[in-house]
Amino acid sequence: MDISKILDHIHQLPEQSKLALQNNVTEMAFSKGHILLKANKVEPNIYFIKKGLVRAYVERDNEVTFWFGKEGETIISMKSYVEDQPGYETIELLEDCELYELKTENLRKLFNEDVHIANWGRKFAEKELIKTEERLISRQFKNASERYLELMKDHPELLQRVQLGHIASYLGITQVSLSRIRAELK
Amino acid sequence: MDISKILDHIHQLPEQSKLALQNNVTEMAFSKGHILLKANKVEPNIYFIKKGLVRAYVERDNEVTFWFGKEGETIISMKSYVEDQPGYETIELLEDCELYELKTENLRKLFNEDVHIANWGRKFAEKELIKTEERLISRQFKNASERYLELMKDHPELLQRVQLGHIASYLGITQVSLSRIRAELK
DNA sequence: GAAAAAAATTAACAAATGATAAAAAATGAA
DNA sequence: TTCATTTTTTATCATTTGTTAATTTTTTTC
Numbered sequence: 351m352d353i354s355k356i357l358d359h360i361h362q363l364p365e366q367s368k369l370a371l372q373n374n375v376t377e378m379a380f381s382k383g384h385i386l387l388k389a390n391k392v393e394p395n396i397y398f399i400k401k402g403l404v405r406a407y408v409e410r411d412n413e414v415t416f417w418f419g420k421e422g423e424t425i426i427s428m429k430s431y432v433e434d435q436p437g438y439e440t441i442e443l444l445e446d447c448e449l450y451e452l453k454t455e456n457l458r459k460l461f462n463e464d465v466h467i468a469n470w471g472r473k474f475a476e477k478e479l480i481k482t483e484e485r486l487i488s489r490q491f492k493n494a495s496e497r498y499l500e501l502m503k504d505h506p507e508l509l510q511r512v513q514l515g516h517i518a519s520y521l522g523i524t525q526v527s528l529s530r531i532r533a534e535l536k
Numbered sequence: 537m538d539i540s541k542i543l544d545h546i547h548q549l550p551e552q553s554k555l556a557l558q559n560n561v562t563e564m565a566f567s568k569g570h571i572l573l574k575a576n577k578v579e580p581n582i583y584f585i586k587k588g589l590v591r592a593y594v595e596r597d598n599e600v601t602f603w604f605g606k607e608g609e610t611i612i613s614m615k616s617y618v619e620d621q622p623g624y625e626t627i628e629l630l631e632d633c634e635l636y637e638l639k640t641e642n643l644r645k646l647f648n649e650d651v652h653i654a655n656w657g658r659k660f661a662e663k664e665l666i667k668t669e670e671r672l673i674s675r676q677f678k679n680a681s682e683r684y685l686e687l688m689k690d691h692p693e694l695l696q697r698v699q700l701g702h703i704a705s706y707l708g709i710t711q712v713s714l715s716r717i718r719a720e721l722k
Numbered sequence: 723g724a725a726a727a728a729a730a731t732t733a734a735c736a737a738a739t740g741a742t743a744a745a746a747a748a749t750g751a752a
Numbered sequence: 753t754t755c756a757t758t759t760t761t762t763a764t765c766a767t768t769t770g771t772t773a774a775t776t777t778t779t780t781t782c
Contacts, residue, residue, distance in 0.1 A: 414676050428669055432662040438673070461655055468654035469647055475661035476618040482668045483614055487624070489675050490600050490708050494739075514760065522676050527739055529761050680769075700730065713769055715731050 351422040353377075353450050356398045359422060361473035367466040374456045379448050386449075387427060387441035392434060395451050397425040402447030403511050406439040407519070415519045418444075418508055424474070430454070444512060494523045495531045537608040539563075539636050542584045545608060547659035553652040560643070561636045566629055573613060573627035578620060581637050583611040588633030589697055592625040593705070601705045604630075604694055610660070616640070630698060680709045681717045 351359075353375055357368055377400070380386065387393050389409060399421055406417040406425075416439070419425055427437030431454055460467045488497060498521055502509060509517065518528035537545075539561055543554055563586070566572065573579050575595060585607055592603040592611075602625070605611055613623030617640055646653045674683060684707055688695060695703065704714035 408673060408677070410677060414673075416673055416676055428662070428666050432659075432666055461658065462651065465648065465651040465654050468651050468658060472647065472654060472658035472661055473618075475658055475665055476614070479661055479665040479668060480614050480618055482665060482672060486668060486672050486675065487594060487600075487602055489672065490602055490705075491594070491596060513758090519676075524740060525760075526741080526762090530739085533761075699728090710770060711730075712732085712771080716769085719731075 351400060353398060353400070356400075356422050356424075356450070357470070360424075360477070361470045363470055364466050367464050367470070370460055370464060371452070371457075371467065371470075374460070375450045375452050377448065377450055379446070380443055381446045382443055384443045384447075385440060386425065386443060387437075387439070389438055389440045390436045391430075392436050393427040393430040394455065395453055396431060396457070398450040398452070399423050399425065400448040400450060402443065402449075403445040404441050404443050404447065405512070405516055406441050407516075408438050409440065413519065415516045418505075418512065418516075418520065420507075420511075424478075425449070444516075489522065494521060494527060495534070497521050498528065498531055499535075537586060539584060539586070542586075542608050542610075542636070543656070546610075546663070547656045549656055550652050553650050553656070556646055556650060557638070557643075557653065557656075560646070561638050563634065563636055565632070565634050567632045568629055570629045570633075571626060572611065572629060572635075573623075573625070575624055575626045576622045577616075578622050579613040579616040580641065581639055582617060582643070584636040584638070585609050585611065586634040586636060588629060588635075589631040590627050590629050590633065591698070591702055592627050593702075594624050595626065599705065601702045604691075604698065604702075604706065606693075606697075610664075611635070630702075675708065680707060680713060681720070683707050684714065684717055685721075 353372055354368065357363060357371055363371070375398075386397065386404065399419055401421055404419045404425060405415050406419070407413045407415045419441075425441055427439060427441075429435045429437040457471070461471050462468075488500060492500065498517075501517070501521065514528055515525045518525040521528065523531075539558055540554065543549060543557055549557070561584070572583065572590065585605055587607055590605045590611060591601050592605070593599045593601045605627075611627055613625060613627075615621045615623040643657070647657055648654075674686060678686065684703075687703070687707065700714055701711045704711040707714065709717075
């Protein structure tokens, strides 16, 4: 998905504002396995995914995956982006990726100069917020197998592209539990 | 907490922009038990809490509380605010409250006219997003008693002001489980 | 302050999920 | 293809959390 479409998909922008954003974007490619973003560092960029798949995980005793990002989605360490604080997530590429890089610093300048871009940034945060809120509520209401079925329904392609260990931790269960759930559904 | 302080606390605003917001705000009072906002309706307003305490819950077989709001916080049906869609939450007053009401429609006008207000709205969503993300991650990492201890540490006053049934459902466990956890901690 | 109602705790058992280990299946490299 | 490695499944047992019901404590109302 190319940058113009990605930007518009977040929130429709006037041509001039969109160009201002596009002019600050650099295209780059990384291969599967690359660690794009390290936990406990302030990350000075955000990325839009042109092609590929990534995951965000937090490291404790084990790795806990809490987000998958694919074509059209935005890779962002919220703590860095919002508070200039080190984030808790590491971003790993699960497939070869083509990305668009945008310096947070430049984006902030644009936020202050252009009301359309400010509202675009607002819409971005609001939409992410709704997604996160829905996941939290799904967590509160649904047991593990219901959450698995929900994921199968909403993002079936993830099950093809991601290994089950990552899916399990995304769902908040162990891989063994996920295997059991899958066996029961057969 | 008065409206000027609430607005600045979300994100510092130039005096003129702050006044523009304040001019659109109406103060009102409701008593404990009042249902401010009904699930499955598009809610045309947002509210800032001057004084009091509320909870947001979703109704299934049982009521599941997923948010508490107190002085200085914002009551908002994200689905209504962002997408003009009916929200899933009902808001109930747990104490007598004094609120500031702001019509979403007027706020949207201000977002398009004033870049400071647009960025204020952006910051609001971003901060809410970080809070929600942190709760989701806490859910993924911590078991019930760890989440209870975390709540005791971060919001001890809630345990004084809210009955344990609501706390339990906020933590994603039954009231009986919460009692058991509290007994074990003694 | 007594009675009634609501909230919180306790107990006993059921169900779901976790932990560990071993086996089977799938994937990748030579 | 074959061998080695990684991933997934299966099995067993432990732990956590849920469910139901009874009891105790606290709060509210008269």
